[in-house]
Amino acid sequence: MTRRSTLFGALVVLVTAAMTAYALSAIAEDDRRTSRATAAETTSLAQIEKGPRILFRHTGTDADYGHVGAVALDDPGGARAVTDLSCDRVYAQARSISCLATERGVVSRYRATDLAISEPGEAWQEVGGADLPGMPSRTRISPDGRLVSSTVFVNGDSYMVSGFSTRTVIRRIDGKSYGDLEKFTLVIDGRRVAPVDRNIWGITFAEDDRTFYATVATGGRTHLARGDLEARRLTTIADRVECPSLSPDGTRIAFKEADEDGTRWTPAVLDLATGRRTVLAGETHSVDDQIEWLDDDTVLYGLARDGEAVSDVWALDTSASATPRVLVPEASSPAVLR
Incomplete structure (x- = not known):
C-alpha cells in the first residue's frame, strides 16, 4: 500500500x-x-393538595388528554393527580382556578369558568365565569385570587386583512368585569393615542389588585404596558416584550422576545427598575408561551415535542446561558401554588 x-x-x-x-x-x-419521559403513576388530588404543588394541563396521549392535573412541587416528575376538569388553558392562584375551554358542537363555543377551592382536598366548586368571543389563548389570576384575565383569538376586525386579533378582559371572580382592555386609555411613549389596530394580551397582576402588566401591539411594534384598573389606563414602559409574567418579588418581568421576523421567541427577563434585559440564550427552541415563575430565579414554560401533540413543562434558570430541563413531562400551562 x-x-x-x-x-x-x-x-x-x-x-x-x-x-x-x-x-x-x-x-x-x-x-x-x-424528552421521551412519560408521566409517572397517579395519586389522589387530596394527597397532592396537602402541600405546595404545580397545577397544569395534562398532554399525555391517553384518555386524560387536556384534563387538569397536579404534582407535588418537591417531586414535579413524580406521581400526578388528574382531575375531570378539561381545559384549553388553565391557571391557578391562592384558592382560585381559571379554566378556558372549547365546548365543541355543530358550532363551537368558548367559555371561561372560575372555580374555588374551599379547603385542600375538597371538591373544586364553580363560582363564576363568562362566555368568550373566540379561541382561548391566555389566562392569569391575581396573587390573592380575586381578579382573573382571559385573552382569546378573534377574527373579523376591519383592520385585519387575514389572520387573528385578540380580545382581553379582566374580571373580578364571581363579580364585576372591567371590560375589553382595548377600551382603556392608551399612552405610548408619553403620548395619548387611539390606534384602531391595537391588540392587548398576556396579563400579569401585581399584588395591589389594581396594577397589571400587558403586551400592547400596534403599528407593527410590541410594547410592555403598565395597567391601572381604577384609572382604566395603559402606559407603555418598554418595547419588544410579549406575554409578560411578574416575578414573585415584583421586581422583574419574564417574557418572550421575538426575533426580527417575528416568527421565533426566546425567553428573557426585564429588570423593571433598571430596564436591563437578559435574554436566556440557553433555550434554543422557540418558546411561544406565557412564562410562569417557579421561584425568584427560575422560570417555567410549555414546549411541544417535535412532530408530536405532547408538550412538556421546562424549567430554566434566569442566568443568560443556563441549560433548560424538563420539570413536568406531558404537561403545559403550569401554575405554581405554594
Whole structure:
C-alpha cells in the first residue's frame, strides 16, 4: 500500500469517526430536547393538595388528554393527580382556578369558568365565569385570587386583512368585569393615542389588585404596558416584550422576545427598575408561551415535542446561558401554588 493510500485510509477513518460522534451528539441533543419521559403513576388530588404543588394541563396521549392535573412541587416528575376538569388553558392562584375551554358542537363555543377551592382536598366548586368571543389563548389570576384575565383569538376586525386579533378582559371572580382592555386609555411613549389596530394580551397582576402588566401591539411594534384598573389606563414602559409574567418579588418581568421576523421567541427577563434585559440564550427552541415563575430565579414554560401533540413543562434558570430541563413531562400551562 502506498503512503498516499495509507493517508487516505486514515483520513476516511477520522472523518467517519467525526461524523459518528456528531451524529451521536445530535441524537443525544434531540433526545434531551424532545424528552421521551412519560408521566409517572397517579395519586389522589387530596394527597397532592396537602402541600405546595404545580397545577397544569395534562398532554399525555391517553384518555386524560387536556384534563387538569397536579404534582407535588418537591417531586414535579413524580406521581400526578388528574382531575375531570378539561381545559384549553388553565391557571391557578391562592384558592382560585381559571379554566378556558372549547365546548365543541355543530358550532363551537368558548367559555371561561372560575372555580374555588374551599379547603385542600375538597371538591373544586364553580363560582363564576363568562362566555368568550373566540379561541382561548391566555389566562392569569391575581396573587390573592380575586381578579382573573382571559385573552382569546378573534377574527373579523376591519383592520385585519387575514389572520387573528385578540380580545382581553379582566374580571373580578364571581363579580364585576372591567371590560375589553382595548377600551382603556392608551399612552405610548408619553403620548395619548387611539390606534384602531391595537391588540392587548398576556396579563400579569401585581399584588395591589389594581396594577397589571400587558403586551400592547400596534403599528407593527410590541410594547410592555403598565395597567391601572381604577384609572382604566395603559402606559407603555418598554418595547419588544410579549406575554409578560411578574416575578414573585415584583421586581422583574419574564417574557418572550421575538426575533426580527417575528416568527421565533426566546425567553428573557426585564429588570423593571433598571430596564436591563437578559435574554436566556440557553433555550434554543422557540418558546411561544406565557412564562410562569417557579421561584425568584427560575422560570417555567410549555414546549411541544417535535412532530408530536405532547408538550412538556421546562424549567430554566434566569442566568443568560443556563441549560433548560424538563420539570413536568406531558404537561403545559403550569401554575405554581405554594
